[in-house]
Amino acid sequence: MPHRERLRPVDLAREHGLSTQAVRNYEDDGILPAAPRTGHGFRQYTPTHAQALRAFLALRTGHGHQLAAAIMRAANTGDHDTVLRLVDQSHVRALRDRTTLDEVTAALDDLTSGQAPAPAHGRAPTIGALAHQLGIRPATLRAWEKAGIVRPDRDPATGHRHYPPDAVRDAHLARQLRRGGHPLARIAAVTDQIRNAGGVTSLDEALRTWRTDLNRRSRAVLAAGAELAHYLDLTGTAARDAS
Known part of the structure; x- marks a missing residue:
């Protein structure tokens, strides 16, 4: 991994005022994609992980923690049909x-x-x-x-x-x-x-x-949609590059 793309838990946490443990917990819960480890076991995050965290926190504001987590877990497995279905169901509610x-x-x-x-x-x-x-x-x-x-x-x-x-x-x-x-x-x-x-x-x-x-929730949903779309674009590009 190029050095400029390596991010530490503290790098992700600092942007949002979170603890590094919260970032690790989000990864353990499947909200963030799994990060590779160094030989000493340190997590190596990337800009894609940073965008995943932005998307989740934005989704949580508009859709609530439980649904936001479900959306991100589906996104991290490449199940975009489920991602969009969950978002649509939230709009219906x-x-x-x-x-x-x-x-x-x-x-x-x-x-x-x-x-x-x-x-x-x-x-x-x-x-x-x-x-x-x-x-x-x-x-x-x-x-x-x-x-x-x-x-x-x-x-x-x-x-x-x-x-x-x-x-x-x-x-x-x-x-x-x-x-x-x-x-x-x-x-x-x-x-x-x-x-x-x-x-x-x-x-x-x-x-x-x-x-x-x-109205506040609806505006938050609009903002979250942009962050989620960007994350889906990043992960889709990464999957195509890997293949």
């Missing part, structure tokens, strides 16, 4: 998250703009009245209750369900999100967020934070 956020935001906007009907005469509706209001069956409301999405009150004498304003709000939100194809578990998580935030208005900041995080 990001789009699903963004669509969910948009639909939650729209549903909450509908609720706060008064499109959700108020209980008649200020009385908490029964299960039949609320089901009629929503255009669904009472059994659906019972299923949503079981999933933790709506929390009706119970008449202590009769045991009949009555839906206070918060439960009516959550039922309207659930109907809109179910129309978007969202599973009950995800809707339950959203209504829990609303209750924990103290209501729809207090959730606005959480939604803005969610959107900011999604």
